[in-house]
Amino acid sequence: LYPAGRTDAYTIIEITMIEGRTPASKKKLIRLLFDRIKQEVGIEYQDIEICIYESPAYNWGFRGMHGDEVKLNYKINV
Numbered sequence: 001l002y003p004a005g006r007t008d009a010y011t012i013i014e015i016t017m018i019e020g021r022t023p024a025s026k027k028k029l030i031r032l033l034f035d036r037i038k039q040e041v042g043i044e045y046q047d048i049e050i051c052i053y054e055s056p057a058y059n060w061g062f063r064g065m066h067g068d069e070v071k072l073n074y075k076i077n078v
Helices: 023-041
Strands: 011-018 048-055
8 A cells, every 4th residue: 555646656765874964965865866766767756755764873783893983984974
């Protein structure tokens, strides 16, 4: 089932990331996803919902370490 006004292409995308990105960066990501999904997959905007969940680095574990102890080779605060 899907909400009224949506089609069977209705899609929910959930993104989990380490906190620190600016609202502008997250808005840019969401806009890019809307546009690319429509362009590449053909799903209309009204059928796409995107939610970003953020969590502090200390709640993450990867490469055998806690997220707040890992030296990343990319910036998070963008």
